[in-house]
Amino acid sequence: MASPAPLPGAPDRQPAIDVQGLGVRYSLRLTRKNTLRKSLAQLVRRDDGGGHFWALRDVSFNVIHGESLAVIGPNGAGKSTLLQSLAGIIQPTEGEISIRGRLSSLLTLGAGFDQELSGRENILLAGAFLGIDDSEIQRRLEDIIAFADIGQFIDAAIKTYSSGMRARLGFSIATSVDPDILLLDEVLATGDQVFRAKSKERVLELAKGAKAIVLVTHDMHWVTEFCNRAMLIERGRVIAEGQPEEIVRLHEARSEEARRSAVVPPV
Amino acid sequence: MGLIREAVGDVWSRRQLIRYLVSADLKKKGRDTLFGNVWWVLDPLLQMGVYVILVSVIFKRSEPDYALFIFAAILPWKWFSSAIGDAITSVSGQDRLIKQVQFPKIVLPVSAIMAGITQFAFGMVPLAVLLLLLYQDRISPALALIPAVAAVQLVFTLAFGVLLAALNVFFRDIGNLSRHVLRMWFYLSPALYGAAVIDEVATSHPTIAGLIKVNPFYSILNAYRSVIYGGTAPDWAALGWVLGVSVVFLLVAVWFFKRLEPTFAKVL
Numbered sequence: 001m002a003s004p005a006p007l008p009g010a011p012d013r014q015p016a017i018d019v020q021g022l023g024v025r026y027s028l029r030l031t032r033k034n035t036l037r038k039s040l041a042q043l044v045r046r047d048d049g050g051g052h053f054w055a056l057r058d059v060s061f062n063v064i065h066g067e068s069l070a071v072i073g074p075n076g077a078g079k080s081t082l083l084q085s086l087a088g089i090i091q092p093t094e095g096e097i098s099i100r101g102r103l104s105s106l107l108t109l110g111a112g113f114d115q116e117l118s119g120r121e122n123i124l125l126a127g128a129f130l131g132i133d134d135s136e137i138q139r140r141l142e143d144i145i146a147f148a149d150i151g152q153f154i155d156a157a158i159k160t161y162s163s164g165m166r167a168r169l170g171f172s173i174a175t176s177v178d179p180d181i182l183l184l185d186e187v188l189a190t191g192d193q194v195f196r197a198k199s200k201e202r203v204l205e206l207a208k209g210a211k212a213i214v215l216v217t218h219d220m221h222w223v224t225e226f227c228n229r230a231m232l233i234e235r236g237r238v239i240a241e242g243q244p245e246e247i248v249r250l251h252e253a254r255s256e257e258a259r260r261s262a263v264v265p266p267v
Numbered sequence: 268m269g270l271i272r273e274a275v276g277d278v279w280s281r282r283q284l285i286r287y288l289v290s291a292d293l294k295k296k297g298r299d300t301l302f303g304n305v306w307w308v309l310d311p312l313l314q315m316g317v318y319v320i321l322v323s324v325i326f327k328r329s330e331p332d333y334a335l336f337i338f339a340a341i342l343p344w345k346w347f348s349s350a351i352g353d354a355i356t357s358v359s360g361q362d363r364l365i366k367q368v369q370f371p372k373i374v375l376p377v378s379a380i381m382a383g384i385t386q387f388a389f390g391m392v393p394l395a396v397l398l399l400l401l402y403q404d405r406i407s408p409a410l411a412l413i414p415a416v417a418a419v420q421l422v423f424t425l426a427f428g429v430l431l432a433a434l435n436v437f438f439r440d441i442g443n444l445s446r447h448v449l450r451m452w453f454y455l456s457p458a459l460y461g462a463a464v465i466d467e468v469a470t471s472h473p474t475i476a477g478l479i480k481v482n483p484f485y486s487i488l489n490a491y492r493s494v495i496y497g498g499t500a501p502d503w504a505a506l507g508w509v510l511g512v513s514v515v516f517l518l519v520a521v522w523f524f525k526r527l528e529p530t531f532a533k534v535l
Contacts, residue, residue, distance in 0.1 A: 026533060027533075084366065084532065087368075087369050088369040089365070089366060089367070089368070089369045089532045090532050090533060091529045112363070112364040112367060112368055114291060114295075116291075116294070116295045117291055117294070117295075121287075121291065124287060125284075125287050125288070125291060128281070128283050128284035128287050129284060129364065129368050129370050130368060130370075131280075131281070131370060134283045
């Protein structure tokens with residue numbers, strides 16, 4: 001279980017995502033909100049203000065086309081940092097990431113939305129931020145609106161939307177662009193039952209169309225039902241990788257253990 | 268040099284994004300107020316009114332046609348100070364987006380500054396009204412040179428805005444500091460007074476006068492005043508010098524921005 005068997009069926013295909021020895025280090029000095037006074041003080045004292053920590057270390061894996069990899073782990077394990085690195089938002093401190101294909105990331109739904117603009121304007125803006133050709137986004141505009149099921153609110157400002165509507169619109173934009181590689185962060189638990197079913201369908205469809213998916217979720221049903229591989233990370237390191245059922249079982253066992261040791265009464 | 272070429276490519280390939288950001292910015296600024304974009308016309312006029320009363324009524328130190336004299340400087344200065352203010356927060360204010368989507372961050376300060384151009388263009392309306400109603404004898408062909416002076420100012424503004432946008436990610440004090448620096452800068456530039464006053468200052472305080480003269484806005488505001496108020500061509504040599512310095516400054520600022528860009532997502 002610790003080392004995954006080579007995947008059957010695609011020996012000659014290049015992986016869509018290939019990660020070798022990835023490490024991401026955060027400098028605690030930089031991540032703290034600095035004011036000039038503090039930085040000057042640090043400069044004078046030659047103090048690096050608490051050093052650094054590794055959000056990810058020695059992470060290696062690959063994802064081939066048609067595969068969907070679930071990344072699971074406790075809060076703060078580095079799951080989101082991993083997706084940010086894959087999306088190119090964060091530069092790795094060490095190691096290498098190679099991506100083959102068009103990538104779309106859906107990290108937090110609707111994060112980039114401008115509250116003052118209408119849904120329609122936000123679709124165009126989000127498309128431009130994602131680097132999608134304007135003519136393409138214009139062409140897909142009606143599909144995106146239809147899938148998000150926003151109705152006449154599409155021309156109202158986003159600030160009037162419910163969080164479910166916002167999430168639906170974000171999901172609809174990110175999955176509309178025919179990505180080769182889709183990165184999803186906790187997005188499937190949004191919306192009502194109907195939309196959830198619809199979005200599951202869309203994700204499965206994308207996965208079937210020879211698309212690679214990396215998904216971060218706490219919904220273990222999703223992992224076992226729809227992913228063909230899973231990876232457990234804790235404290236920035238890969239603990240195990242393999243069949244979803246096994247990994248989920250391992251994760252649950254380890255969480256249970258952690259819970260038990262956490263509730264030890266103080267002496 | 269590679270970083271600068273990359274930045275030019277970023278801006279060019281994402282020009283549609285810049286266009287959307289600019290129009291979104293303008294839409295938002297016009298919304299939520301009763302008069303909407305009419306404020307772009309009223310703002311400089313009201314500010315002019317304040318200074319006319321302060322200087323010509325209270326201090327009794329006036330120039331002929333003083334309203335037009337200071338309006339020629341207030342208009343470009345308002346463009347500069349509001350564009351810089353917007354540019355400073357352009358990157359740090361989009362922290363959520365930067366952590367979610369990979370895109371060239373340089374489009375943010377660039378579009379903040381580009382949005383300011385429209386505001387400046389709107390300022391031409393009250394200028395035209397002022398000239399047509401009160402100062403018809405000041406109307407001259409030199410007015411056609413306003414865009415040339417504005418182009419020099421734009422290069423300088425871009426350089427300064429890009430630099431501060433990157434710095435403000437690391438030091439949030441820039442925003443507070445800039446308000447005071449900008450105010451001081453305005454008073455130390457020949458906006459409320461003419462270049463002659465600075466020559467007068469030079470006899471008693473040569474250092475301050477020297478400082479005022481190396482300030483790019485010494486030449487820029489003088490140039491605006493020549494074409495709007497004086498009816499003559501600007502001092503091309505002085506303006507050319509400012510352009511040269513601004514271009515170098517812009518290259519340095521863009522290089523600096525690109526160097527820091529990879530760390531933005533981690534720091535914000």
